Amino acid sequence: MTRPRLATCSLTGCFGCHMSLLDIDERLLDLADLVELDRSPFDDKKRFDRPVDIGFIEGGCSNTHNVHVLRQFRTHCRTLVSVGACALYGGVPAMRNVVTLRACLEEAYQNGPTVTCGGHIPDDPELPLLLDRVYPAHDIVRIDHFLPGCPPSADAIWETLRALLTGQAPDLPYPLLKYE
Numbered sequence: 001m002t003r004p005r006l007a008t009c010s011l012t013g014c015f016g017c018h019m020s021l022l023d024i025d026e027r028l029l030d031l032a033d034l035v036e037l038d039r040s041p042f043d044d045k046k047r048f049d050r051p052v053d054i055g056f057i058e059g060g061c062s063n064t065h066n067v068h069v070l071r072q073f074r075t076h077c078r079t080l081v082s083v084g085a086c087a088l089y090g091g092v093p094a095m096r097n098v099v100t101l102r103a104c105l106e107e108a109y110q111n112g113p114t115v116t117c118g119g120h121i122p123d124d125p126e127l128p129l130l131l132d133r134v135y136p137a138h139d140i141v142r143i144d145h146f147l148p149g150c151p152p153s154a155d156a157i158w159e160t161l162r163a164l165l166t167g168q169a170p171d172l173p174y175p176l177l178k179y180e
């Protein structure tokens with residue numbers, strides 16, 4: 001019997017949401033029975049070669065490569081889930097949204113207190129172009145479900161996966177979504 005396929009990606013995030021998924025601990029064995037892993041940092045697969053049932057998005061979009069990857073996920077994943085504060089709101093990287101991109105780059109590479117000699121703003125053509133601001137995933141593509149938290153707990157991720165794998169919309173109990 002073919003198993004549902006799961007893909008994950010980290011855009012502009014810290015991989016903490018992926019670490020939280022790994023925190024489901026022994027349930028990883030159940031997960032391995034329930035799904036087939038497709039494109040993901042966990043298996044280092046970098047391309048889709050067939051449709052995927054569930055896509056987990058970590059991180060917001062801060063550059064053109066993020067947008068490209070996110071659109072690929074939308075094209076290939078039947079259900080797309082924004083996982084964590086960075087995907088939902090931009091998170092910590094979106095702190096740069098309060099200044100212009102130019103001001104941010106000048107502070108980081110030329111004028112900031114940690115710059116010791118006149119720095120050069122990276123401009124190698126191989127680098128993805130930075131966007132004017134950091135965008136949440138749902139500003140770029142349609143997102144089907146949202147899982148907040150920084151990171152969402154392992155239990156919240158597990159319950160979300162279990163719901164989706166049984167064809168239900170995730171409806172997590174309050175204790176799993178309460179952050180104090």
Ligand code: SF4
Nearest residue numbers: 013014016084085086
């Ligand atoms: S939501 Fe938190 S844990 Fe997840 S990628 Fe962003 S900063 Fe990291």
